[in-house]
Amino acid sequence: MKTIKSLCRVAAALAFALAGASAVQAAATITIVNQNAPGEGFNDPTPATPVGGNTGTTLGQQRLIAFQHAANIWGRTLDSSVPIRIGAAFVPLACTANGAVLGSAGAYEIWTDFPNAPRANTWYPSALASKLAGTDLTAPADPHIIARFNSRLGLFPDCLPGSGFYLGLDRRFGNQIDLVTVLLHEMAHGLGFQTFTDDETGQLFFGIPSVWDFHLVDNRTNTPWVAMTDAQRAASAITWRGLSWDGPNVNAAVPRVLGPRSNLNIGGANAGGAAGNYYVGDASFGPPLGSRAVSGQLMPVVEQANGTGLACTPLGANNATAVRNNIALVDRGTCDFVTKARNVQAAGAIGMVVVDNVPGDVVGLSGNDPSITIPSVRITLADGNTIKASLQQRSRTKSGVTATLGLDRTRLAGTDERRRILMYTPSINAPGSSVSHYTTEAKPNQLMEPSINSDLLHVVKPPRDLTFPLLRDIGW
Numbered sequence: 001m002k003t004i005k006s007l008c009r010v011a012a013a014l015a016f017a018l019a020g021a022s023a024v025q026a027a028a029t030i031t032i033v034n035q036n037a038p039g040e041g042f043n044d045p046t047p048a049t050p051v052g053g054n055t056g057t058t059l060g061q062q063r064l065i066a067f068q069h070a071a072n073i074w075g076r077t078l079d080s081s082v083p084i085r086i087g088a089a090f091v092p093l094a095c096t097a098n099g100a101v102l103g104s105a106g107a108y109e110i111w112t113d114f115p116n117a118p119r120a121n122t123w124y125p126s127a128l129a130s131k132l133a134g135t136d137l138t139a140p141a142d143p144h145i146i147a148r149f150n151s152r153l154g155l156f157p158d159c160l161p162g163s164g165f166y167l168g169l170d171r172r173f174g175n176q177i178d179l180v181t182v183l184l185h186e187m188a189h190g191l192g193f194q195t196f197t198d199d200e201t202g203q204l205f206f207g208i209p210s211v212w213d214f215h216l217v218d219n220r221t222n223t224p225w226v227a228m229t230d231a232q233r234a235a236s237a238i239t240w241r242g243l244s245w246d247g248p249n250v251n252a253a254v255p256r257v258l259g260p261r262s263n264l265n266i267g268g269a270n271a272g273g274a275a276g277n278y279y280v281g282d283a284s285f286g287p288p289l290g291s292r293a294v295s296g297q298l299m300p301v302v303e304q305a306n307g308t309g310l311a312c313t314p315l316g317a318n319n320a321t322a323v324r325n326n327i328a329l330v331d332r333g334t335c336d337f338v339t340k341a342r343n344v345q346a347a348g349a350i351g352m353v354v355v356d357n358v359p360g361d362v363v364g365l366s367g368n369d370p371s372i373t374i375p376s377v378r379i380t381l382a383d384g385n386t387i388k389a390s391l392q393q394r395s396r397t398k399s400g401v402t403a404t405l406g407l408d409r410t411r412l413a414g415t416d417e418r419r420r421i422l423m424y425t426p427s428i429n430a431p432g433s434s435v436s437h438y439t440t441e442a443k444p445n446q447l448m449e450p451s452i453n454s455d456l457l458h459v460v461k462p463p464r465d466l467t468f469p470l471l472r473d474i475g476w
């Protein structure tokens, strides 16, 4: 499973000449306003071979067809008598050889106290405000949504070389990045999947809350953002698992969409204070947790002078004896996760727990290797230290501490105690990503997580996805 960072910022207002448009008839009509100059972006004349149902014969045509395909999916889903205009362009965006901003989008204008506004003194994105008003609030020459996509992706050595946008419509993207998925994600931001409140400072935009802020709640106090001080908002935005979405449409859909939480249970005679359930990050390789519960003695790999075990090379005799038919505890670092899994599996381990090597939140294990048949998970450094403390009294083959890798069926992945979905609130603020995305802990992966995952379908509503229910909650 490949994950690529996709920063989604509230796009700044920009002035562009309008060049051409195409429309679709649907429950809502979405019009693409091509804002590229001649010869660039949507107008790039580079010849292209039709691919995956995309019949365009130039790069520019294929981009526009993929764009319209994504717009049609949203158009069939939404309901509005006011046509929605998306001002779009492919332009150079931030890139390195290993990561890239795929795109960014947001409302071009926001409105408050318009005719029929459900809440007074509250910001709404212009596409939604126009729907609710029953009339187009935005000037005909302006778009409701502004969107920018990376024109250099995969085409240059300094911009994820070899991993450009897949322009087909059939999700057969292989090692490329599925443009239609990225478009669906970015369009959702523009439709209102964003707050206009500053998530770093907690300051309301011009002192007025966003409709988003009525549904974003601190799940420890059940206080919505709208009722907090700036300082409280800012603090909650960097509290991992601290903010949830509380809206009737999302809440009703959560049990239909999300599956049980992956879990590491620690028990056994020597577990002591480490006994209990732990959050884990799932691996993109090996069998998914829950296909069968895997349980065994938890045995650390120890091979480094400082007492850690990296498992980056084939295990020595003592470590191999320790992990055989047991669950191996290894440390993150030096090599990739697949290499560690391959080495402990070769030594006979039945599962692997990777302990993070820096403080932080629960994150998954990336990589791909079909030869790996044991389940693997990742835990935080803090949890790893707690568990390691229980492993001090052990023989060469037994620790008296049992690890079970499976599912906690009493909890849904990525939800709080009340089964509300968590929002993305890393403990270090991620500008453009924090708060205006769903948690990365949801299972299955959701369209509106901060990164694009390869298992997403072109679906924006239940039973697969929670994007449309959230838009319903804010007034769509």
Ligand SMILES: [Zn+2]
Binding pocket: 006, 007, 008, 185, 186, 189, 437, 449, 450
């Ligand atoms: Zn986003």
